[in-house]
Amino acid sequence: MRMKGLFTVLYLSILSVAPMMGQENNATESMATAELEAQDDLALAVSDSAQIDTLAAASVDTIQVVDNKREKVDGVVSVVGEYVILESDIDKSFIDMQTQGVSTDNITRCQVLGRLMEDKMYAHQAIQDSILVSDTEISGIVDRKMEFFVSQVGSMEKLLQYYRKDSEQSLREEMTELEKAIQLSQRMQAKVVEEIEITPEEVRQWYNGLDQDELPVFGDEVEIAQIVKIPEPTxxxxxxxxxxxxxxxxxxxxxxxxxxxxxxxxxxxxxxxxxxxxxxxxxxxxxxxxxxxxxxxxxxxxxxxxxxxxxxxxxxxxxxxxxxxxxxxxxxxRPKISQESIEETKKELADIRQKVIDGEFTFSEAARNFSDEKETRFEGGVLRNPQTFDTKFELTKMDPTLYSQINPLKGDEISQPLLEETRTGIQFKLLKVISRHEAHKADYAKDYIKIKELALKEKQLNEIGKWMEGKIEDTYISVAPGNRDCDFANNWLKK
Structure with missing residues (x-):
């Protein structure tokens, strides 16, 4: 697979599950967004295969007038196992990508339909493999997503209009079934790729197999170190x-x-x-x-x-x-932190900063001796990118808050003590940019970690393709006549 095609496929394919039960799950991230998945319509269970064929063939070309425009009725475009995919699923996928600033110029309805069919295949197979999702977990996710959607459209009434629902309860029931399918799909995806690893030799072969014009370009990057002090309660x-x-x-x-x-x-x-x-x-x-x-x-x-x-x-x-x-x-x-303790901690960090500036010790030595952050202390305060686990942060992909904190720093400048609130409470920190790297084509030695990640993603895609091919043969699938000319990546038509 060539690099240009790889990035399109990576966007449309789901390779990983959102973190389950904690922040330390590092399954490969999908480039499809959670919001896109959350707005897929409810897949309707249909058990009789003869009825499915009739429904899929008859629904696609039905036309009605809505708001003085002629639009397709929300017909069935495909069925995978017990899941149905509707015209509106494809439409909403495009709308969601556009609202997130993703160009859809080179993404076709056939590609989106293929991705949605993959989603439903994962969910269907999860049921066959007895993968479970708790009702309590689904309820919590639905609550958060409904709150988010209401904040976006302005009111529950507008949200109900958007989904063409008469009541909040009916919308909640539909979203619950939808979210259950999404979570099943994600868990199945994680299971498929969880044991896939890649060796250094495989990474080298993948990199050497790329033409020069296929090498990925990495943007401007920085390496950052920090010293953290946490105010202590009495x-x-x-x-x-x-x-x-x-x-x-x-x-x-x-x-x-x-x-x-x-x-x-x-x-x-x-x-x-x-x-x-x-x-x-x-x-x-x-x-x-x-x-x-x-x-x-x-x-x-x-x-x-x-x-x-x-x-x-x-x-x-x-x-x-x-x-x-x-x-x-x-x-x-959390025990209450006194203002006195806060001021003392800030002063202590300011004193450390001044001693580094005066040359009493280096920033790295100060981090090892004084920082309260055990994750970075023994590496001289150097931060690791949570996405790549490398020490480099690409500026265009950096957390906006961190970017705003390091952007004003010039040369070897050290920030003033910065107060921030984290998941564990309040803390002060000093920041320093320890190196800067201009945008460049991938270099095997310098960018090995990122290259390894790309090679692993392609290997996962290939393994998923093999898995999908086998499951397609064993699963009931129907594609409406209007979509049978699609050039699908998978053999959905079983030709």
């Missing part, structure tokens, strides 16, 4: 937090209060609104170890003692034990 503030958590636990155990309600009212976990405040854990899930240790040490229904993590202080209740899974809720509280 012992009194910590004890006050522990006492409060113990009082919550006592109220639940002795007075029958609801742990879930206390979580809603008091927990400082920013993710408490997700999934209804419920987390499903396995021992390999990407949660901090203290959290998993507490969850797997308790019997069903029990509440932990207060315990500390990088995020603050917790109590945790095990709602259900399902084999190797634990379904839990937790309440997170």
């Amino acid at each position: 012992e009194e503030a910590v004890q006050e937090t522990i006492d409060k958590l113990n009082s919550f636990k006592q109220d639940v155990l002795e007075n029958g209060s609801s742990f879930a309600i206390k979580q809603t009212l008091y927990s400082e976990d920013p993710g408490k609104s997700e999934n209804g405040g419920v987390y499903v854990l396995t021992k390999n899930a990407g949660f901090v170890q203290e959290f998993k240790d507490a969850a797997f040490s308790l019997p069903e229904g029990a509440i932990s003692e207060p315990f500390k993590s990088d995020f603050g202080w917790h109590i945790l209740q095990v709602e259900k034990i399902r084999g190797q899974e634990r379904v839990v809720r937790h309440i997170l509280l």
Whole structure:
């Protein structure tokens, strides 16, 4: 596969699942967006194959007048297993790409239909493989997406008009079924590619097989280092937090209060609104170890003692034990940080900055000796790109906040202490750009990590193609007559 074709295919193909149960899941990211998936219409289950053929053939050419325009009725364009794809699914895919600034000039309806059929094949096969998605998780995702959509269109009434629904409940039911299909699809995709790896020799062969005009061009890049200092709470503030958590636990155990309600009212976990405040854990899930240790040490229904993590202080209740899974809720509280502690931390960091400027030690030495961020401290404060795990950040793809912080820095300049709020609380940091790299064609030695990622994506695409080919042969598929002339990447027509 050549590079130019690869980037188009990467956009239209879904290669990975959104992080499941924590931030440390590093499955390969798809270039299709979550919002596009969220706005696909509900796939309708149809069991009788003869009815499907009749429906697919009859629906496509029906015409009606809407708002003084002649438009196609929302007909069936394809069926994959128990899933139906409608004309509106294709239309909304184009609209979503355009609203995100993606050019659709070179993307055809046939290509989008092919991608949607792939999605439905994944979901169908997930059902066959008994892959499960919890109702609680789906409910939380639907809540967040509905809130997002309302914020975009302005009101629930407008959202209902857009989806042509009479009530919020009917829209929620439709989105729930849709989201379940999306999550099944994502889990199946992850399962297909999870064991695919690539060797250094395969990377070298892939790179050497590219023509010069096929080499990817990487934009302007920087390498960044930081020193972080975190304000500490007083012992009194910590004890006050522990006492409060113990009082919550006592109220639940002795007075029958609801742990879930206390979580809603008091927990400082920013993710408490997700999934209804419920987390499903396995021992390999990407949660901090203290959290998993507490969850797997308790019997069903029990509440932990207060315990500390990088995020603050917790109590945790095990709602259900399902084999190797634990379904839990937790309440997170962070001890209050005094203004005095905040000012002291800022001054300490300013003093470190001045000593680096005065030459008492290098920025790297200061990071190793003084930084509170264990992830970067032992590498001299050097940041790693969360997408590539390389130390280079492409400016056009950098987090906007980080870009605004480093953009004013010239040469060896060190930023002033910057206050920011993270998932673990407030902190101060110093930033320094340690190297700059101009836009350039891919170089095997300098850009190995990014080249490896591209080579791995192509290998995954090839393996997925083989997997898809086998599943197509074993699955009921129907394509409406008006789409049978499409030059699909997969053999959907079984020719």
